[in-house]
Amino acid sequence: MRCEVLTLFPDMVLPVLGQSMLKRAQEKGLLEVRVRNLRDYTLDRHQVADDAPYGGGAGMVMKAEPIFRAIDALRQEYGGALRQEHGDDLRLLLPSPQGRPFTQAVAEELRDERRRLVFVCGHYEGIDERVRTGLAPEEVSIGDYVLTGGELPALVMIDAAVRLIPGVVGDPESVLAESFADSLLDFPQYTRPPEVRGLAVPEVLVSGNHEAIRRWRRKEALRSTYLKRPDLLRDRLLSEEDRRLLDEILNEHTNVC
Ligand code: ADE
Numbered sequence: 001m002r003c004e005v006l007t008l009f010p011d012m013v014l015p016v017l018g019q020s021m022l023k024r025a026q027e028k029g030l031l032e033v034r035v036r037n038l039r040d041y042t043l044d045r046h047q048v049a050d051d052a053p054y055g056g057g058a059g060m061v062m063k064a065e066p067i068f069r070a071i072d073a074l075r076q077e078y079g080g081a082l083r084q085e086h087g088d089d090l091r092l093l094l095p096s097p098q099g100r101p102f103t104q105a106v107a108e109e110l111r112d113e114r115r116r117l118v119f120v121c122g123h124y125e126g127i128d129e130r131v132r133t134g135l136a137p138e139e140v141s142i143g144d145y146v147l148t149g150g151e152l153p154a155l156v157m158i159d160a161a162v163r164l165i166p167g168v169v170g171d172p173e174s175v176l177a178e179s180f181a182d183s184l185l186d187f188p189q190y191t192r193p194p195e196v197r198g199l200a201v202p203e204v205l206v207s208g209n210h211e212a213i214r215r216w217r218r219k220e221a222l223r224s225t226y227l228k229r230p231d232l233l234r235d236r237l238l239s240e241e242d243r244r245l246l247d248e249i250l251n252e253h254t255n256v257c
Pocket of ligand 1: 094095096097140141142143144145146147148149150153
């Protein structure tokens with residue numbers, strides 16, 4: 001995966017890229033990220049990247065020209081190997097609360113993208129609308145709330161996509177087994193010691209019975225989904241086993257109430 005992050009605040013992004021899985025993915029050559037300071041693409045001596053809004057009002061608006069110039073520079077730098085196929089070598093993404101919701105399916109799509117992903121990070125009261133009309137970036141939202149800028153959403157999207165690349169997360173099975181991969185929430189996990197403050201590990205997990213453990217985990221994933229995110233079960237085709245497990249769960253919960 002190859003990414004570019006265009007931002008006025010590189011230090012909001014760089015430290016996160018230098019840690020943990022994102023760092024390892026880069027070291028292994030599975031992720032390439034460059035962070036560019038949009039101030040480097042301004043035209044004036046004072047490197048002004050924002051200005052007051054036309055028509056008045058509070059706050060500042062990010063200027064369009066530095067963003068256009070940064071994209072021009074990227075296009076020049078990276079040539080046009082994919083231009084024939086896609087019309088461009090770059091896939092422009094604009095993190096914005098107005099965008100298409102970012103989901104696990106979008107993360108998979110970004111992982112599989114052959115073009116360079118360019119995250120254009122907005123700040124202040126917004127970005128000059130001509131960035132939208134002139135560059136037609138895809139707007140993507142990471143949730144129905146408003147953040148101070150696009151840097152954290154860009155990192156969220158990179159993180160969610162990169163960990164789906166085989167070899168980034170240590171055990172590929174943990175990626176396959178986990179939440180949302182097949183739209184179920186995770187089953188509970190435990191580690192040593194067997195008892196913490198009077199709370200014991202479920203017996204089945206120390207039984208050594210692999211089939212019983214598999215079944216317990218499936219049931220607890222279904223239970224967690226049923227209790228916390230029932231919407232994820234609504235349109236799902238359930239296997240025979242899942243239906244039986246879900247019946248057991250429903251019985252257990254109606255007996256408790
Ligand atoms: N920028 C500000 N808020 C955002 C959000 N919720 N998602 C993506 N980008 C944003």
